[in-house]
Amino acid sequence: MSTFTIFLALIVVVAFLLIVVIMVQNPKGGGLSSSFGGGGTQQLGGVKKTTDFLDKSTWTLATLLLALILLSNVAINRGGENLDSKALDVDATTTQSLPTIPSDTANDAAEPIETPQE
Incomplete structure (x- = not known):
C-alpha cells in the first residue's frame, strides 16, 4: 500500500x-x-458545550482535511520522470506539418450530393 x-x-x-x-x-x-441538555438538564454538558464541541470539531476536521490534501501532493508517485518544461528547451523544438488529404478523397468531397427529385 503506497503512501x-x-x-x-x-x-x-x-x-x-x-x-x-x-x-x-x-x-x-x-x-x-x-x-442534549434541553429543559435545564445537564446531559452531555448542556446545549452550550455541545454547540462548542460541534463548532470546534468542524474547524478541526476542516483544517485536518486541508492539511491531508496538501500533504498528499507530496506523496504522489511521479515515476521518476523529468518534470521540466519542454517549451523552454531549445533543442526540443519540432515543427509539425499540416495533415494532407489524399487526392482521391479530396475529389469525392468536392462532388455535389445528388438528391432525388419528386
Missing part, C-alpha cells in the same frame, strides 16, 4: 466525518445541540 493510498483513505474518512458533523448542526438551534 498516497493511505492519504487518500484518510481524506475520505475525514471528509465523511466532516459531513456528519455539519449535518448534525442546526443554525437555528434546533439540531442535536438542543436535544
Whole structure:
C-alpha cells in the first residue's frame, strides 16, 4: 500500500466525518445541540458545550482535511520522470506539418450530393 493510498483513505474518512458533523448542526438551534441538555438538564454538558464541541470539531476536521490534501501532493508517485518544461528547451523544438488529404478523397468531397427529385 503506497503512501498516497493511505492519504487518500484518510481524506475520505475525514471528509465523511466532516459531513456528519455539519449535518448534525442546526443554525437555528434546533439540531442535536438542543436535544442534549434541553429543559435545564445537564446531559452531555448542556446545549452550550455541545454547540462548542460541534463548532470546534468542524474547524478541526476542516483544517485536518486541508492539511491531508496538501500533504498528499507530496506523496504522489511521479515515476521518476523529468518534470521540466519542454517549451523552454531549445533543442526540443519540432515543427509539425499540416495533415494532407489524399487526392482521391479530396475529389469525392468536392462532388455535389445528388438528391432525388419528386
